[in-house]
Amino acid sequence: MISTGQREQNRDVIEVDQQFYIRATSALADDRTRVLMNGDTFAVFDRSGDIQPVGFGQQGIFHDETRHLSRLEMLFCGFRPLLLSSTIREDNVLLAIDLTNPDIQLESGVSLPRGTVHIYRAKFLTESVCYDRITLNNYSDSAIDVEVSFAFDADFADIFEVRGEKREQRGEKLPQKIGRSSVTLAYEGLDRIRRTSRVECSQPSAESHEGGITVPVQIEAHGEVSFTLNVICEREGERAIISSGYSEGLQAMIHSRSTGPLAGIDIHTSNEQFNSWIHRSCADLAMMVTQTPHGPYPYAGVPWFSTVFGRDGIITALELLWLTPSVAKGVLSYLAATQATSHDAARDADPGKILHEMRKGEMARLGEVPFGRYYGTVDGTPLFVLLAAAYYERTGDAEFLREIWPNILAALEWIDVYGDCDRDGFVEYARQTDHGLVQQGWKDSGDSVFYSDGRLAVGPIALCEVQAYVYAAKNRIASVAATLGHRELADRLHLQSADLRAKFQSAFWSEEIGMFVLALDGEKKQCSVRSSNAGQCLFSGIATDAQYHSISKELLSPAFFSGWGVRTLVSGERRYNPMSYHNGSMWPHDNAVIALGALRRSEKDLALKITSGMLDLSSEVMFHRLPELICGFHRRSGKGPTLYPVACSPQAWAAGSVFLLLQACLGLEIRASESRICLHYPALPDKLQQIRVHNLKVGNGDVDLSFERYADSVSVNILRRSGNVEIMTMG
Secondary structure (H helix, E strand, O other): OOOHHHHHHOOOEEEEOOEEEEOOOOHHHOOOEEEEEEOOEEEEEEOOOOEOOOOOOOOEEEEOOEEEEOEEEEEEOOEOOEEEEEEEOOOOOOEEEEEEOOOEEOOOOOEEOOOOEEEEEEEEEOOOEEEEEEEEEEOOOOOEEEEEEEEEEOOOOEHHHHOOOOOOOOOEEEEEEEOOOEEEEEEEOOOOOEEEEEEEEOOOOOEEEOOEEEEEEEEOOOOEEEEEEEEEEEEOOOOOOOOOOHHHHHHHHHHHHHOOOOOOOEEEEOOHHHHHHHHHHHHHHHHHEEEEOOEEEEOOEOOOEOOOEHHHHHHHHHHHOOOOOHHHHHHHHHHHHOOOOOOEHHHOEOOOOOOOEEOOOHHHHHOOOOOOEEOOOOOHHHHHHHHHHHHHHHHOOHHHHHHHHHHHHHHHHHHHHHOOOOOOOOOOEOOOOOOOOOOOOOOOOOOOOEOOOOOEOOOOEEEHHHHHHHHHHHHHHHHHHHHOOOHHHHHHHHHHHHHHHHHHHHHHEEOOOOEEOOEEOOOOOEEOOOEHHHHHHHHHOOOOHHHHHHHHHHHOOOOOEOOOOEEOEOOOOOOOOOOOOOOOOEOHHHHHHHHHHHOOOOOOHHHHHHHHHHHHHHHHOHHHOOOOOEOOOOOOOOOOOOEOOOOOOOEHHHHOHHHHHHHHHHOEEEEHHHOEEEEEOOOOOOOOOEEEEEEEEEOOEEEEEEEEEOOOOEEEEEEEEEOOOEEEEEO
16 A cells, blocks of 8 residues: 555645635546436546545536435545546446546555556446446456545535535535445434435455555455445435345336336437437436326426426426437426416416426535525426427326316416416516516526627517517417317417417517517517527417518528527627527527427428437537537537536426427428327438338327438338328428
């Protein structure tokens, strides 16, 4: 072994007055991370599988929105091992890391040349446990005595603290409990809940001490030693379920992922890059779709949004609807169960309003942030109604629609009464207290709604895309109402949507900019800004043909289209900044919703160009995983995209975007009540010669379809058909 002094000289992390610093020469300066997630537990590691206070400080093992481990460092004989490779398995279950020893002089005087010992770490998560198996292989001709040590700590920071929120007071860290081969870290929060992290090692020779575990082992010549280091996250009142063994736990995780709601998606294309994009998206969504008491729900994104978000869940469900409608049913069930039933200004809640986000951490429980159960979203409620209508069209599940019909009626009442306080026919928002979100559309940065001269708009704000959501929701739920026997309501909704369309075109269209304006302010003055919001209006049918063509032309112009996708804001606007969160960046889900506008149209340029840009982006980013957003800089020849530094990756609606883009290109709609698949002018981008979709279920039947691109058309072939499923092709 090596001495303590020598060990300290080789430390890469230096602590001074509880602040951590990384040596400039250290490999820790590499801030690339690896993410695992399972339900309400997720982990962000560095590439070696450790947890270090580097980058934006987001590394850690998190459970129920509390960081249960904020530091974890594995040393081999006092030195940080050399990284050989680090990758996440394709199904997102396992993080596999290959390491080796540096040149080391052991205490026995024996020299251990670099590359003598292979160190393999394999990590996975269950609902509240992180399993880490360490396997050491000695490739020398002599037995060696070595030491593997682990240093760890837990700050028990709330997720909002990790994001940068400052707290006047915190709870109390409790004395560590030292077992024979385990250490328990504990914290009692101001909410009087005790949270613990128990780190335990399976190796009999392990020795525990405050803040660490040391594992001395002897490895025979050409021999192998393996042990596990587990981190068990618990809070008062709950007990972690621990598998009987590492292998049993891993197999249970693999089985769970392979039998979830994403397991039935089977799409193959002639382009291997596109296949990799699809496979990664399926794996990411399988990881983020979490089972709740109400069914499957896609958590929004890691690390900052690993919880229920209303808008994000609905958009993701819409993206997946044609392939796996069970996700939409789970989202609708959850949001119906959590729908607001009373006024609560602190939570921006009114009767019938749909949830914005749900939080479980200490700060949310104490009301230090208003997001424990928060309703500050203007678009969640019309999108809920829209998803309900779309789910019925896709499945014909009248029984479920009758079950949530009272929730749909409450949502419609919120739209007409609370969402439209001034009764002008448009849905507006304004926060009810100083603690709520200022902006309550999907672009919820404080500076995202402004006038053409750059001044921030004064509310209440009526966003253009929200009116389009309302129009689509009322139009489509009207047809469901008629089917369910509510003819009077259906007629009223059709009249309301027609009236809204006429008012919208008059109030929101601008000939000067050739598209719908971003918003109307509290005095009904136009925020005459060219934004991607106008593109999100297209799928609803609220635009005329001439307006569609004008908006599409603008969105595909160089000022809007970066080469990777459509920016949130045109490059000439006063607040344009390609490095901002919402004022010039590029979001995959935004582009997918924009592309959906081409679904029923013979001109598919909008969908094709966006899909091509997204495919190229997927080929440039790590693991083919589209992040939450990227910077909006123009694409440069031979250069990859400029990543947004704190974007969630993975992010549910970014992962789901590939499926909505495919649906838009193929013009694919499923009408379950007619047992029919409609294909409106199917098209494929240049890089896709063929697509095969297997086991596409319609009612009690299913089909395998093949799409093949020719010079001026796309052929559709039925490879297999079970049941009475009709295929109707237009164009």
